[in-house]
Amino acid sequence: MTLKCTILKLWHLSVPACQVLALQVSRPQAFVALSMCLVLFSCNALLSNALDTIATDQSIRDGENLLSAGGTFELGFFSAGNPPKRYLGIWYKKITTRTIVWVANRVAPLADASGAFRVTTHGSLVLLDGNGSDIWLSNAPIPVRNPVVQLLDSGNLVVRDAEGSDPNNFLWQSFDYPTDTLVAGMKLGWNRTSGFNRHLTSWKSIDDPSPGNFTFQLDPNGYPQELLKQGSDIKFRTGPWNGLRWSGIPNLNPNPYYRYEFVLNEGEMYYRELLNSWVISRMILMPNGMLQRFTWIDRTQGWTLYISCPIDQCDNYASCGAYGSCRVDTSPVCRCLKGFVPRFSQEWDILDWSNGCVRRNALDCEKDIFVKYSRLKLPDTQSSWFNESMNLQECEVVCMKNCSCMAYSNLDIRDGGSGCLLWFDKLIDIREYSDYGQDLYIRMAASESALLPSHQKKHKLVMGLAVSFGYVFLILVLTIRVLQCKKKKMKLPEGDNCENQKEDLDLPLFDLSTVAIATNYFSSDNKLGEGGFGPVYKGVLRGGQIIAVKMLSKNSRQGLHEFKNEVLYVSKLQHRNLVKLLGCCIEEEKLLIYEFVPNRSLDSFLFDPTQREQLDWSARFNIINGIARGLLYLHQDSRLRIIHRDIKASNVLLDCEMNPKISDFGLAKSFAGNETQANTNRVVGTYGYMSPEYALDGVFSTKSDVFSYGVLVLEIVSGKRNRGFHHPDHDHNLLGHAWRLFTEGRSMQLLDKLVQNSCSTSEALRSIHIGLLCVQRCLNDRPSMSTVVMMLGSDIELPLPKEPGFFNERNLLQENPSQSQPNEITMTLLFAR
Known part of the structure; x- marks a missing residue:
């Protein structure tokens, strides 16, 4: 038998096994056997270190594995289904019960054990069947000269340049394509620049890795929250992040072993969990739609359930309808918030709460009050707005000014509270807790003042006086502004006054003379083109800024309505893939002033x-x-x-x-x-x-x-x-x-x-x-x-x-x-x- 065959045969021998082998042979032979074992273990250590990475001239075939450097995770082929099919996946190496955390070819299993896995010279990962056909192929990353694929101790399978290991320069990584499992360090959420979304999708069944009916993902609408969906139907909602945890998972508390992180900035929004290195834990979306977190216990050699969602009837999405509140320790579990009554009382009598509740008294925007409700899971935030720098008092002022604002709350509950979160639709999916939850201030009719605490009533009286004085001051300002407009002889669109126009436009107003000089008095040499709106001219402002000026033509197929429409929408939009509106002119000509885009239209x-x-x-x-x-x-x-x-x-x-x-x-x-x-x-x-x-x-x-x-x-x-x-x-x-x-x-x-x-x-x-x-x-x-x-x-x-x-x-x-x-x-x- 060759040395290579001997090494492969004795690959998994331990030191005790070598000692037993030595005792079973004669003394001279025992020395040779122990020496061979020591050589084998030296080779084993060297080979193990080399088996976490393969290059373009190597491959992993069925029966061979890729092992992370610390021996935590292993990549290889496994069987699932009936009849059995072969899949390429990643699992925990040191855990006796094979636990799969990632699958490559979920939708294209191999029929037999002929599969091979490799990295191409272009840096793509490819899984081949016995005929050499592509079964699964990763996205082609930015080409590099010497790509390698490596399994990290985090469980992340990455493609990188052989000469670099910076995580920011990975060309591809499995953490960007999770299956049904979230492990420590993996991001769940969006890259806001590329629009890339990392989310979990359940297995079809406990023995079928193909995509199932359930997904768990970060919803970017309004203030982000995580949604568990069955198809397009929401089954469970975590609630918004409050600085410590998700509002609807009060038992998700930071501790010395677990740390939870929520990041929201211009480039990314994501949630991830960071664990101590010796803690083994995973969150899995089960085929039945249950979201469960397990922790491995060495003493019992088994997985222990740590958290499960949804956990009770009140976790079911919108179980009590709009303005209904669910409390699991009462019977029935649903009731209307104070100041609200069932929309259809007959339905509530038979425990059908789906149509929710309505206000007992109608709102009157300028006279409304805000009533504090405590220990709540905050409502669905898909139709919300937020500001991280405002305090609670500023939040109330902003909500009061907008008649569509139905409620407000602090964004972050740490250090006494900070930030502002506003709701602009019916309040849905509220539940009450006995010990946890947050404060929510809901817009109510002034006739509901009996719901206010005594100190809040005094505060409302002071606020009322302040608002009255504010109205008087605002009338004076409006009068002065209208007089200024008349003095300047500004020609406004029919039906608008100057102040309303300025408020609607909400962006700089340019003088006609300034724009005329910038465009050489709308010279034909400066004309960039003409569309349905009218001609477009190139101009240079006095400070050197290049602009594009769009003029509403007298015989334009679009008119004043479209002009106002564009001003109102574009002035409020800020995105790298939307043209930026710098200002407008509403004097003798109707002009829109844009950033200059040098290469014209597509x-x-x-x-x-x-x-x-x-x-x-x-x-x-x-x-x-x-x-x-x-x-x-x-x-x-x-x-x-x-x-x-x-x-x-x-x-x-x-x-x-x-x-x-x-x-x-x-x-x-x-x-x-x-x-x-x-x-x-x-x-x-x-x-x-x-x-x-x-x-x-x-x-x-x-x-x-x-x-x-x-x-x-x-x-x-x-x-x-x-x-x-x-x-x-x-x-x-x-x-x-x-x-x-x-x-x-x-x-x-x-x-x-x-x-x-x-x-x-x-x-x-x-x-x-x-x-x-x-x-x-x-x-x-x-x-x-x-x-x-x-x-x-x-x-x-x-x-x-x-x-x-x-x-x-x-x-x-x-x-x-x-x-x-x-x-x-x-x-x-x-x-x-």
């Missing part, structure tokens, strides 16, 4: 035979991602849910680095609270980009923008316009052509020939696939923009798209024969309702 590159050569695949994929992140901000992260309604190539501007910026908000609409859909008699938008339900029925929603985005993605990939597209083999538009190629397995033929040599095939195919998902005929089939951003930034399996809407653009004209056929212009269509 269509001037994409559809120009010479200019489009500057858009290689990297630039196009960056534009696809940037537009998606901008729309995600509009639909989800901005204070109001904003529907753009005119997403198209000419409304995407490119900066000096070809980063996209969405522009032209003249047709935008906003939704408040939980609104997701509306109807209009005034259908506006651009043929070729409008969704079917909007163009034909006037129904618009965030999914209308998703449809337009999908059209734009297919245009970016192909370099062809959707409208006016012709093909000798059929009469479909670009959407129909892309769909036809996809169903025939020829999607790469859609790709613009100019980028075929520079493109990533996986990125191109994924972009086409996502584009087709976005343009599906039924709006409910289309993904949300948050899902689009996630799909672009991950390698998750994508669902098959259904037939696109407006398979042939003539469908629209056949249903509306009276409409003309404009070419790439914004239209306003009036349909009878």
Whole structure:
């Protein structure tokens, strides 16, 4: 037997085993045996240190394992299911019961033990079957000269440059793609720059690692909270972070062994748990939807349950309806908050609380009071607003001024409380605790003053006097301002006064003379172009700042309504993928002053035979991602849910680095609270980009923008316009052509020939696939923009798209024969309702 075979055979021998071996042989042989064992252990130590990392010329085959340097975690192949299938996964090495914490090929198991795992020269991880076909492939990271894959003692599988180990420079890591388990150090949440979302998805069953029906993720709407969902239905909510723990998990207390961290900044929002090195603990989303934390106990050699959610009836989401409060130690468990009564008392009599409660007395904004409710799990924060620097008194003032504000609370309960959290919708999913919970101040009618403590009543009297004096002062200021406006002879839009105009605009007002000088008196040499709104001019302010000036043309197809619309929305939006509005002018001319974006609009590159050569695949994929992140901000992260309604190539501007910026908000609409859909008699938008339900029925929603985005993605990939597209083999538009190629397995033929040599095939195919998902005929089939951003930034399996809407653009004209056929212009269509 060769030395190599001997080493493999005796690999797991321990020192006691070697001693036993030595006692069973003669004395000379015992010396040789012990010497061999010592050599083996030296080799074992050296080989173990080397087995945490493999390079591009190595692979891990079924039966071989990758072991972290400290021996904490192991990567290899395991069996699951009936009949058994093979999966590549990571588990705890030192725990006797195999406990899987991560699975690579959840949706594509291997049928036998022929699998092989390696890292490519491009830095991608690939899992191959016995035929050499790709079963699972990680995202291609930034190319490096010498990529290696390493299993860390944290359980994180990383791809890095062989010459660097800085965690900030990892090219790929499994911690970004969790399955059903959260281990110490793993982030659960969002990269706000890329829109990448790390979340848990349950196994389908206890023996089937494929994705199940339950997800657990950080919800970025309003103030972040974690949601446990079954499909799209919320089953449990942790409540917002209060500085120490989640509001709805009072037993999640920091201790010497566990430390919980919640991070919220411009770049990231995430939750993670940091443990002492000797503590072994994991949080797992079970196939039945239970979220459980287990800790390993060496003494009993088993996992001990530490926390489980949901734990009782009051943890079920919205179990008592709006303004209802759940308390598990009372019977019945649901009751209305003080000052509220059941919406339908008959239903409450039969223990059906789903419709919740309503106010006993109606609100009167200027006379309302705030009543303190204590020891609560704070309500659902999906329709909330927050400020980390304000105190509780400032928070009350802000809430009182806004009639839509229903409640307020401290953001952080540490050190007496700090920060401000406001609610702008019905208060849902409240529960009461006997010893824990937080204070919540709810807006109530003045007639409910009996609910106020005596000291709070005195405070309200003082506040009332202060407000009265404030109103007198405000009237004086308004009078002075109106006189100033008249003196300056400012020509205001009909129906507005000067002060209201200034308050609405909420951004700097430019003098007409200043803008005229900056644009050389609107010289034709400074003209950048012209759209449905009017001409756009380049200008230079006195301080050297370059600007773009958009003028409302006298014969513009858009009017004063669109002008005000754009000012009101864009002035409140701040995102790297949205154009920045610097100010406006409302004197003789109506002008919008924007940051200057040097490379003009996307269509001037994409559809120009010479200019489009500057858009290689990297630039196009960056534009696809940037537009998606901008729309995600509009639909989800901005204070109001904003529907753009005119997403198209000419409304995407490119900066000096070809980063996209969405522009032209003249047709935008906003939704408040939980609104997701509306109807209009005034259908506006651009043929070729409008969704079917909007163009034909006037129904618009965030999914209308998703449809337009999908059209734009297919245009970016192909370099062809959707409208006016012709093909000798059929009469479909670009959407129909892309769909036809996809169903025939020829999607790469859609790709613009100019980028075929520079493109990533996986990125191109994924972009086409996502584009087709976005343009599906039924709006409910289309993904949300948050899902689009996630799909672009991950390698998750994508669902098959259904037939696109407006398979042939003539469908629209056949249903509306009276409409003309404009070419790439914004239209306003009036349909009878």
